Amino acid sequence: MINLSEIFQILPLLIIGAGILLSLVLEMYSKQSEKVLPWISVFLFIIAGIYSLFSINETRMIVFHNMLSVGGNTHVFYFIFNIGAALVCLLSIDYIKKYGTYYGEYYILVQSSVLGMMLMAGAKDLLVIFMGLEIMSVSFYVLAGLNRKRLSANEASLKYFLLGAFATGFVVYGIALIYGSAQTTSLEVITAKFSALSTNLLFIVGVLLFLVGFSFKIAAFPFHMWVPDVYQGSPTTIAGLFSTGGKAAAFSSIIITLIAIFSNSAQNVFAPYLAVIATLSMLFGSIVAIAQDNIKRMLAYSSISHAGYLTIGLAAGNQDGVAGIIFYLAAYTFMNLGAFGIVAMIEGEAESNLTISSYAGLSSRKPLLAAMLALFMFSLAGIPPFAGFFGKYYVFIAAIKSDLTWLAIVGVFSSAISVYFYLRIVVLMYFKELSSELTLFESKTGLIAVIISSILVILLGIFPGSILQLITNFM
Amino acid sequence: MLEQYLPVFIVLGIAIVFGVATVLSSIIFGPQRPTTEKLSTYESGMKPVGTTKERVSIKYYLIAMLFIIFDLEVIFVYPWAVQFKKLFHEFGISVFISMFIFLVIFEIGYLYVYKKGGFKWD
Numbered sequence: 001m002i003n004l005s006e007i008f009q010i011l012p013l014l015i016i017g018a019g020i021l022l023s024l025v026l027e028m029y030s031k032q033s034e035k036v037l038p039w040i041s042v043f044l045f046i047i048a049g050i051y052s053l054f055s056i057n058e059t060r061m062i063v064f065h066n067m068l069s070v071g072g073n074t075h076v077f078y079f080i081f082n083i084g085a086a087l088v089c090l091l092s093i094d095y096i097k098k099y100g101t102y103y104g105e106y107y108i109l110v111q112s113s114v115l116g117m118m119l120m121a122g123a124k125d126l127l128v129i130f131m132g133l134e135i136m137s138v139s140f141y142v143l144a145g146l147n148r149k150r151l152s153a154n155e156a157s158l159k160y161f162l163l164g165a166f167a168t169g170f171v172v173y174g175i176a177l178i179y180g181s182a183q184t185t186s187l188e189v190i191t192a193k194f195s196a197l198s199t200n201l202l203f204i205v206g207v208l209l210f211l212v213g214f215s216f217k218i219a220a221f222p223f224h225m226w227v228p229d230v231y232q233g234s235p236t237t238i239a240g241l242f243s244t245g246g247k248a249a250a251f252s253s254i255i256i257t258l259i260a261i262f263s264n265s266a267q268n269v270f271a272p273y274l275a276v277i278a279t280l281s282m283l284f285g286s287i288v289a290i291a292q293d294n295i296k297r298m299l300a301y302s303s304i305s306h307a308g309y310l311t312i313g314l315a316a317g318n319q320d321g322v323a324g325i326i327f328y329l330a331a332y333t334f335m336n337l338g339a340f341g342i343v344a345m346i347e348g349e350a351e352s353n354l355t356i357s358s359y360a361g362l363s364s365r366k367p368l369l370a371a372m373l374a375l376f377m378f379s380l381a382g383i384p385p386f387a388g389f390f391g392k393y394y395v396f397i398a399a400i401k402s403d404l405t406w407l408a409i410v411g412v413f414s415s416a417i418s419v420y421f422y423l424r425i426v427v428l429m430y431f432k433e434l435s436s437e438l439t440l441f442e443s444k445t446g447l448i449a450v451i452i453s454s455i456l457v458i459l460l461g462i463f464p465g466s467i468l469q470l471i472t473n474f475m
Numbered sequence: 476m477l478e479q480y481l482p483v484f485i486v487l488g489i490a491i492v493f494g495v496a497t498v499l500s501s502i503i504f505g506p507q508r509p510t511t512e513k514l515s516t517y518e519s520g521m522k523p524v525g526t527t528k529e530r531v532s533i534k535y536y537l538i539a540m541l542f543i544i545f546d547l548e549v550i551f552v553y554p555w556a557v558q559f560k561k562l563f564h565e566f567g568i569s570v571f572i573s574m575f576i577f578l579v580i581f582e583i584g585y586l587y588v589y590k591k592g593g594f595k596w597d
Binding site for chain 1: 580583584591
């Protein structure tokens with residue numbers, strides 16, 4: 001039975017879980033819920049995020065009959081999810097007004113998706129991963145189509161639901177085969193038996209199916225087809241959450257399931273598969289993004305190529321790889337949310353101002369926004385001294401250490417291609433004439449969120465070593 | 476390990492062969508004298524009306540979804556209620572509290588559906 005002291009070990013999960021119930025009650029009984037709910041969500045996310053940050057050094061343990069892990073990198077992930085979601089809520093306050101009808105479920109669903117992500121990152125059992133995945137995905141399907149009167153939102157939601165359900169099928173089948181070969185769903189036991197299991201064909205097929213399912217969720221190349229349409233159709237702030245929180249949660253699940261391959265790279269029998277996925281995603285994302293006219297679609301293809309860079313860390317299969325992935329995810333979350341946040345602030349009513357040409361001459365109208373968008377674009381392109389550079393650097397170093405130099409070279413090549421479409425926006429903003437028909441909306445809370453993410457991107461870029469050290473300590 | 480499944484595959488094979496053989500043999504050897512009466516749709520002796528592809532109100536789906544959710548709640552509560560005495564002796568009051576928390580979470584969902592008009596037919 002449940003030990004009472006164990007319950008307080010999972011305080012971040014409890015805060016968000018209680019927050020969902022509180023928000024539901026408020027949404028039912030309060031007429032002011034539209035004004036109150038976003039601030040309650042932001043408050044809860046910040047409390048949970050800060051608590052996770054300060055409890056990183058607490059003793060790491062596994063609670064609830066080997067179901068959930070506490071402390072260490074689990075809390076690093078909790079921090080990433082919660083602060084990311086807090087930024088999304090801050091951005092949404094003004095965005096939702098111009099997007100159309102307000103639905104109270106918006107913030108409740110953001111909270112429940114974060115709860116799902118936290119379960120995925122904290123899981124020590126395959127079934128907990130599955131439960132977290134479903135909580136997150138079902139909230140995402142609804143969030144994508146929240147504006148049910150808009151045709152593109154319906155398309156996004158349906159596409160995401162059908163392909164997401166398909167992907168979940170792969171994950172469950174993979175879990176079934178892993179259970180069949182290992183006779184357990186406990187990740188502790190699977191990790192302990194990994195070297196014996198990695199010669200078992202049934203186990204390898206199971207893990208590959210599991211990886212295929214999660215490749216949908218991280219938007220890696222052969223399973224990426226939903227990404228551009230879903231990002232384009234769903235609310236811009238929510239697209240930011242899909243590309244950061246959703247991706248980080250899926251990577252956290254892959255890492256904790258395959259944690260054994262990072263301690264002994266001889267066990268990494270999946271390296272060829274992962275290397276192919278990484279190569280194709282990087283090149284495909286970078287090359288197709290060049291042809292995009294819509295900035296949300298461009299960011300969607302950029303998200304595919306970033307999934308590729310992150311997969312390099314998995315293919316490398318060493319301690320540097322996993323630390324690099326976690327650092328990269330933190331950096332990517334803040335820089336991509338910042339970019340999506342500025343897109344959400346520039347976007348007008350009824351999906352206007354979303355073409356790349358509408359950014360022409362932005363620097364003379366909104367110098368601060370233009371400067372920050374330029375910062376995020378430099379960071380996404382991987383130009384020092386911003387966070388994105390060090391993320392890529394650590395992942396490439398990990399690849400070189402496991403004799404995958406060719407993969408690192410492909411990565412550098414692909415980021416050189418990506419510089420073109422990232423910097424095109426900077427060039428448009430600073431060196432082109434102002435487009436006159438642009439009507440801009442003011443958003444103070446959105447501005448605060450974007451400033452916070454730009455500060456975090458700069459901080460991660462200035463002190464990458466100490467943060468990486470923190471992550472490595474918990475391996 | 477796979478040879479353990481051999482009997483299953485044998486049974487599967489026999490079932491497929493038997494099914495296909497009976498249907499095929501009745502088509503080949505059976506006498507066929509079709510009439511209009513025989514070929515028409517049989518619906519409990521009534522004359523068939525309209526098509527089968529009727530549009531169903533979306534409210535049915537809502538009710539069906541809510542039914543499944545409450546059905547699942549009962550699935551959790553039944554075994555707990557049956558074993559309650561034994562569990563109570565073993566673990567004390569926390570058995571009661573944990574189910575109570577589960578039900579409170581559930582009732583908030585129920586209230587939400589009620590307040591949002593999920594149970595209204597029109």
